[in-house]
Amino acid sequence: MTNVQRKIQPVTQRFKLDESTCNELKELTPNFGFNGLGELVFRRTYSRNNEDWCDVVIRVVEGCMSIRKEHFHRSSLYWNDNERQSFARNMALSLFRMEWLPPGRGLWMMGTEFTYERGSMSLNNCFSVNTNFWTNKGLKSFRDFQDGDSVIVRGKRSWMPATVKSFGTQELYKLTLKRDSRYINLFTTAKHRWIVKNQEIKTTDELDTNCELESFERIYSNTDNYKSVDTEGFQDGVNFAIDSKSNSLPSLNREKEYLFDFLSGIFSIKGFNKSSKIIYWMGEKNGYILQWVRDVLFMLDITTSDVKYGVAPEKDFPSNYIIVDEDFSTNWNVFSVELTDREEEVWCVVEPTFEEFTLENGILTKNCSATDTAEDFVHSAEWTMDGLMNGVGVGFTTNWRGEASIPDKKDSEIFVIPDSREGWVESLIKLMCSYINSPRYGKNKFPIFDYSQIRAHGEPIKGFGGTASGFDPLKQMHERIESYLDAFCIGRLQCTSKTWKEFKSEDLEQATSEWREVEVEVDKPYSHTRLVADVFNAIGACVVAGNVRRSAEISLGYVDDKDFMNLKNYEINPERSAIGWLSNNSVVLRADNGYKDFSYIPELARRILDNGEPGMINLYNIQKYGRSGKELPDEATMVNPCAEIALSNWELCNLSEVFPPRCSDPEKFYKGLEYATFYASTVSLLPTHRPETNAVIAKNRRIGVSISGIAQWASKSDSEEWGQMNYTKMITFLRKGYKVVRETNTRLAKEAGVPAAVRVTTVKPSGSISLLAGCTPGVHYPVSRYAIRRVRIGMTSPLVEPLIAAGVPHEKDIVSENTYVFEFVIDHGDVRPCEDVSPWEQFSVVQMMQKHYADNCVSATIYFDKEKDGPEVESMLAMFIPNLKSVSMLPHSGHGYAQAPYEKISLDEYNRRKNEFKPIDYKSVKNNVPSGSKFCSGDTCEL
Structure with missing residues (x-):
């Protein structure tokens, strides 16, 4: 059924440092940071088979140069080893002194046969997904249907019956559309038909740049239709308008007549100004009500503006509001059309009368577009497991809204799990596809797993390295995911679960506490959001139980999803404490819904004060700007686990890092940036074993050259080389540093015959890597000296x-x-501890880095004193979030994380x-x- 493993053309060219350079490195003594802790971290995490530091430096530099050499040979470009030796030597010496470092997985994997044979996935981290069209049941995607399913779709002027069909595997084009400053991507076949302005029909390969695509025709509301009628729907709407807290909104699956009557009931009480066609609702947190109204109105062929918050026209008070029949352009223009290397099964809505249907963004289209495999829950899950087992950090949304059914577990098939990464991943596919009909992998019988081929605990793992953990973690993952899928199918989670609970001492003078494991009985509703989060976290728990280097997860959701917001509330969800720690959780703040998400800042502030969750991702700034105020469109829709890099579908981020406190003077700093840029730009030349990832990397070539030790850099005392450091002087170095990175990447891309990177700089949180160098992590001040x-x-x-x-x-x-x-x-030395740096100053430093250096994101956690700064958290978020791309906040203590x-x-x-x-x-x-x-x-x- 599946073929998880993909091959790449192996790297056959090898670059070797001169013997004199190797001997020079071997004579040097490394200066690890923090009085030996750095060396322990190095030996624990990055030293393969007892390598010394000089061995790793040689392996990394030779591996990087070999990848670039391979690319030049494949592209018939000029290369001469001797001419590269001087640069390679200086790069190696700078790396040895830890003026710059590759990311952790780069220290671990660069220059190994595994990377040469299997590609760059083990050198990168992270990716994303999405695609929808309008039906009478709301937004749906092709993955929600099987071949031949019937559906009602939105045509140009009316709702029409249609059939969802598969048209087999075909070559795909990437169609990028632009409206104002927003971009979207559609993957479609060459001969798919589009309706352009003046009703002309063109195929994908005939579309020209700036060609305007038609949208569905808007039918404006007749306000006289809102009349009081004695129906159930009308009365329910009246009750909701009177008391929205005690009553609930109906499902979009209800009959149109009921929904229309429900709206009439609402508008008979409040909220609709007929003369100006304004629908409004008091209460800053009630934007979700108008979003529901907007969805229903679209189903009734009535269009509106996005939900807005402010003083509505003809009003003198702030509220949430939408405007019916607003006169604004909704047409999209063609930005680019590119042939990809993707061949996938394509799907189409076949509407026989007018041969047209409407995509999510209002685009009216003819027959045949591609299914976005990112909408496939199974595909996304297996990608996640494959990535994590390669040491790749994974970002995922909780947007999946598909269906599952409990298989006949008596009608099963035995699956002998191969002793390989691919075998573990395929076992996940087998299990999930017994419940879910995957667009990519189909459906199969319930599997009975045979674990006999999996090597015993402690045996070495060839290739990627590490030691085997045995089959227990995999078996536990299977059991967990099976229980989650069962719970989803019946709609309830019922189990006995172990969790950790803090017990505080009754001795008021001692005021001590300890964590104990307890059992709890669980019986609660189980939603799509919970299923996705639990499955991905269970995968992470499986991988993290093994003894190889691995990465983190980040889960992204929306502020109006209560299940998502409570994922780490272990009082409500104690059964998640065993797996919930596997991911950082952040909410995505969107601007295309009238900035409604930003109205939830008071709620976010309350939750942050409670437990430091969630983080925040400003998707508007990510997609519109490079460095703050510098417009540079980006198609990214997600972020990597620590939110320093924004990513497009299936994209990986590839990082490196420079440490100014390790650089003796500014010139060493600039050279470190050049070497770090060379490393990351070279990694982008090496394909992964996943075609869907290669397609986006080949286009974006995204890199992230980070800076760490910023707190120590800012505190640097007067020196002849650097001078007395302060924020003003730092801005000068940051601006020039950005110029060095951008110009170096552009030159290297031109030499290699590839596009320059869409983004080049970042500030990452820098965990273990900064310990090697003895530097404070990223933009952060230490928790305490x-x-x-x-x-x-x-x-x-x-x-x-x-x-x-x-x-x-x-x-x-x-x-x-x-x-x-x-x-x-x-x-940490003579550096101000975080508790002495106000959260206002911390926010300002993050904003400074975003404005003057990072065109990706700045990964930052703002620390604050709960009693002193707590009342101002909401104000901080309101003032800074609109200017940043990502951030999280955490109290200095008492957040509840043990160990x-x-x-x-x-x-x-x-x-x-x-x-x-x-x-x-x-x-x-x-x-x-x-x-x-x-x-x-x-x-x-x-x-």
């Missing part, structure tokens, strides 16, 4: 014995099995702990196979 830094290490790692022998405090991980948590103490990466301690505690363990002796370590971070590796869970 003195802190406990917790490091997670697999129980089977040879590093465990010398750590225990040295007396390093440790305990079992309360969340992830097969893992110890070791506690180190660190001194968090950082914890503030006093100077006395620091000295006591420091004196309790001896220097660590790694000389006895043999056969060390690194294991990766199993909790948040960045700053997002700091205490």
Whole structure:
């Protein structure tokens, strides 16, 4: 049924550093950060088979140069190894001094045979999805239907019966459309027909730039139709208008007559001004009501503006409102038409009378467009597992609204799971496709899994590296997902679940607490949002239980989705505590719905004060601007797990990082930016094993050259090379630094014969990597000068014995099995702790980086004092969110994360702990196979 593994053309060209350069590197001694913690993190996470730092530097530089050499040879471009040796030497020396570093997966995988043979996916992180058309049941996508299903679609002037059909596998074009400053992508066949201005019909391959596509014809409302009638719908509408808190809105699946009567009942009480055709609703948080009204009106062939919040025309008070029959252009213009390398099954709505139907954005189209496989829940899930097992961080939405049914578990088939990444991924497909009819993979019988071929716990994994975790994590994932799918099919989750609960001491003087595992009985409704989040988090839990480096997840949802907003509320959802930590959760703030989402800022502030969730993604700024105020359109619709890079469908982000505090002077800083840009730009030349990803990378070539140690940089004392640092001087360095990155990438792209990157700079949170360099992570100030830094290490790692022998405090991980948590103490040096930097200043620093350096996003967590700053959180969000692309906020303490990466301690505690363990002796370590971070590796869970 499936063929998960895809091959790439292997890298056969090899670049070798001169022997003199290798010997020079071997004579040097690395200066790891934080008095040895950096070296432990290096050996735990990035050293393959007991590599020393110079071995990794050589492997990374030779691997990077080999990939570029391979691309030049394949493209018949000039290349000479000798002419590249000087640049490669300087790049290696700068890397050895940690003036710049690749991302963690780059240190782990670059220059390995796995990368040469299997592609760049192990060097990148992250991707996204979506496509819809109007039906009488609301917005639907092709993945909601089977071949031959009947449907009612919106034609130009009326609703018409039609049939959904598959037209087999065909070559796809990418059609990019533009309206004002907004862009959308459609994947369609060459001969798909479009209605252009003046009713001319053109096929996809005939469309010209700026060609205007027709939209469906708008039928304006007749306000006289809103009359009182004695019906159930009318009375229900009256009751809702009187008390919207105690009554609910009806489903869009109700009869049109009922919906129309319901609206009439509402408007008989309040909310509709016939003369100006304005529908309004008081209450800043009630925008969702008008969004429902707008959806119903569209089903009734009545169009409106987006939901707006403010003082409506002819009113003297603020409210949510929409305007019926607003005179504004809805037509889209062709921006570009490109042939892709994608061949996929294409689908069409066949409407025999007028041969037309309406897409989500109002575009009237003729027959044949492509299904967007990102709408396929199974495809997205298997992509996620494949990516995570390659060390790729994954972003996912919770937008899936498909159907599932419980299979006949007696009519089953045995599936022997192959002992490979592909085998694990295919087992997931088998399980999900027994419940869901996947557009990509179809449907199959319920599988009975045979785990006998999976190697035992602790055995080495060839290729990617690490050690096997046995089949237990996979089996647990299967059991979890099966239970989630069963619950979804019956509409309720009923189970006994283990969770962790904090028990506080009754001794008021001691005021201590401890976390204990307890059992709870669960019986509750189970929604689409819960299913998607639970399945993706269960996949993450499976991968994180293994002993190879892996990445995080980010879940994206909307502010009006209560299930999404409560995903990490473990009082409401205690059964999620075992898996909920696998993803950061952020809400997407949209502008195309009348800025309605921004009206929820007071609610977001309340939740942040409660538990520090959720984060926020400003999609409007992402799609419109590069650096703040610099218009640079982007087709991205999602972000990577730490929200420093915005991404298009199936796209990966590829990062590198520069550390100004490690650079002795500004010129070293600029050279570090050049080397980091060279690294990331080169990674974009290497294909992945996934065709859908290669298509978007080949177009965007997106990179993210980050800067870390900003707090230390800003605090740098007067020096002959840098001078007295302050924010004014930093802005000068940032502006020139951006110019260096942009010009370097443009030159490298021209040399390689590929497009320049759509985005080039970012500020990432920098977790483990910054520890190697001894720098503060990204844009953040340290939680405190003195802190406990917790490091997670697999129980089977040879590093465990010398750590225990040295007396390093440790305990079992309360969340992830097969893992110890070791506690180190660190001194961040003469840098202001975060508690001494107001959240207003922190926001301002983020805004400075977004304005002067980062044309991607700035990943930032703003820390605040709950008592002192809490009343101002809403004001901060309201003032800064409109100018940023992503941000999260967290109180300095009391957020509820046990065993968090950082914890503030006093100077006395620091000295006591420091004196309790001896220097660590790694000389006895043999056969060390690194294991990766199993909790948040960045700053997002700091205490």
